Amino acid sequence: MSLRHAIMVDLWREDGTGYEIAKRFQEGFGFSWKASHPQIYTELKKLTDLGWVEFKKVEQEHKPAKKIYTLTEDGLEALKEWIDTPVDIAPIRDAFLIKMAAGSLATPKLFLEEVRERKVISDEKLKYFKKIEEVMQKETGKGNPEVEFPFLSLRAGILTFEAYSHWFDEVIEYLEGL
Amino acid sequence: MSLRHAIMVDLWREDGTGYEIAKRFQEGFGFSWKASHPQIYTELKKLTDLGWVEFKKVEQEHKPAKKIYTLTEDGLEALKEWIDTPVDIAPIRDAFLIKMAAGSLATPKLFLEEVRERKVISDEKLKYFKKIEEVMQKETGKGNPEVEFPFLSLRAGILTFEAYSHWFDEVIEYLEGL
DNA sequence: GGCGTCATGTAAAAGGTTACATGATTCC
DNA sequence: GGAATCATGTAACCTTTTACATGACGCC
Numbered sequence: 001m002s003l004r005h006a007i008m009v010d011l012w013r014e015d016g017t018g019y020e021i022a023k024r025f026q027e028g029f030g031f032s033w034k035a036s037h038p039q040i041y042t043e044l045k046k047l048t049d050l051g052w053v054e055f056k057k058v059e060q061e062h063k064p065a066k067k068i069y070t071l072t073e074d075g076l077e078a079l080k081e082w083i084d085t086p087v088d089i090a091p092i093r094d095a096f097l098i099k100m101a102a103g104s105l106a107t108p109k110l111f112l113e114e115v116r117e118r119k120v121i122s123d124e125k126l127k128y129f130k131k132i133e134e135v136m137q138k139e140t141g142k143g144n145p146e147v148e149f150p151f152l153s154l155r156a157g158i159l160t161f162e163a164y165s166h167w168f169d170e171v172i173e174y175l176e177g178l
Numbered sequence: 179m180s181l182r183h184a185i186m187v188d189l190w191r192e193d194g195t196g197y198e199i200a201k202r203f204q205e206g207f208g209f210s211w212k213a214s215h216p217q218i219y220t221e222l223k224k225l226t227d228l229g230w231v232e233f234k235k236v237e238q239e240h241k242p243a244k245k246i247y248t249l250t251e252d253g254l255e256a257l258k259e260w261i262d263t264p265v266d267i268a269p270i271r272d273a274f275l276i277k278m279a280a281g282s283l284a285t286p287k288l289f290l291e292e293v294r295e296r297k298v299i300s301d302e303k304l305k306y307f308k309k310i311e312e313v314m315q316k317e318t319g320k321g322n323p324e325v326e327f328p329f330l331s332l333r334a335g336i337l338t339f340e341a342y343s344h345w346f347d348e349v350i351e352y353l354e355g356l
Numbered sequence: 357g358g359c360g361t362c363a364t365g366t367a368a369a370a371g372g373t374t375a376c377a378t379g380a381t382t383c384c
Numbered sequence: 385g386g387a388a389t390c391a392t393g394t395a396a397c398c399t400t401t402t403a404c405a406t407g408a409c410g411c412c
Binding site: 005013033083107118152155160163 | 180183184190211257258270278279292331348
């Protein structure tokens with residue numbers, strides 16, 4: 001049940017509508033979670049029933065009304081409790097690694113194309129992360145845990161995407177030499 | 179629907195019972211997929227109905243009868259087709275990264291403990307991967323695609339777990355200095 | 357006229373986990 | 385006596401995705 005807590009952390013950092021949360025999550029939410037909008041609306045309703053979040057309805061002209069959600073005191077307590085409880089290690093489920101293991105069954109040209117595309121996308125993400133890193137390092141509040149922890153979370157993304165980048169190079173080198 | 183293809187790749191590499199496939203998958207199946215036994219038995223039934231795998235029933239003394247599954251010709255064709263079709267990039271869903279982003283809400287002692295435990299487990303896995311790597315490098319058939327592709331798949335595991343190892347060091351250094 | 361953005365949701369289907377069920381053997 | 389290994393499966397539940405549904409505005 002980590003979606004619940006991912007939403008709570010997101011709201012803890014900044015209030016927002018379901019729509020805004022969904023947008024942040026589609027881009028990977030601080031590089032750590034992915035979720036779609038129906039999932040988020042459903043979970044926000046459950047969290048409201050629990051009293052862990054609450055919302056203010058805001059009418060808008062020329063736009064549909066929106067609900068701005070906030071984490072409650074109870075929600076913050078529940079979140080702290082969750083953070084102090086160890087979580088399971090995330091299972092690896094990457095279909096591309098299955099394909100790699102059976103790469104000898106692939107049409108080499110198509111496979112090389114897919115690898116190259118992946119490297120481009122992966123490197124773009126890495127570049128984006130590094131840009132954020134730079135901004136964070138210049139930020140006032142350096143040394144402040146509320147800046148340092150998200151920074152470390154970002155570092156996980158940077159280090160893993162750097163690893164991917166090197167891996168793609170190894171794969172491309174092999175495929176080009178075939 | 180990657181579980182299906184993960185099972186097919188597994189059977190393509192070596193015939194086996196549902197029980198054996200489940201065992202390999204619990205350990206991460208070549209570091210790329212995780213699945214539980216009810217899921218595998220269910221999928222094997224579907225694959226049998228499709229004619230993509232078949233089994234021989236083998237009676238055993240002092241042990242329950244077992245079904246040894248094999249990939250069929252049709253199954254191999256379907257697998258090749260899948261491999262030539264690009265797959266989506268795997269979403270990141272790591273609850274621990276959520277916790278990291280909100281680490282300032284944690285009880286430092288408990289958090290540091292969890293990170294240290296994770297580093298130990300992660301480094302053990304890395305050591306295990308590196309042992310396999312060594313064995314593979316000495317293997318006859320070096321240069322053979324059926325050895326090289328699984329090797330590259332393993333390399334993905336090694337590079338990402340090395341990245342994790344460095345990341346844990348960064349995190350531990352910060353937490354110890356708090 | 358169609359697409360993208362803002363903004364909410366419901367419903368059905370697919371994918372995955374956990375609990376239940378059985379039963380013999382071997383090892384501590 | 386209890387736990388682990390081998391070997392199969394079903395059923396209930398939870399999680400996630402995809403499709404459906406609505407509606408106004410601005411842009412090309």
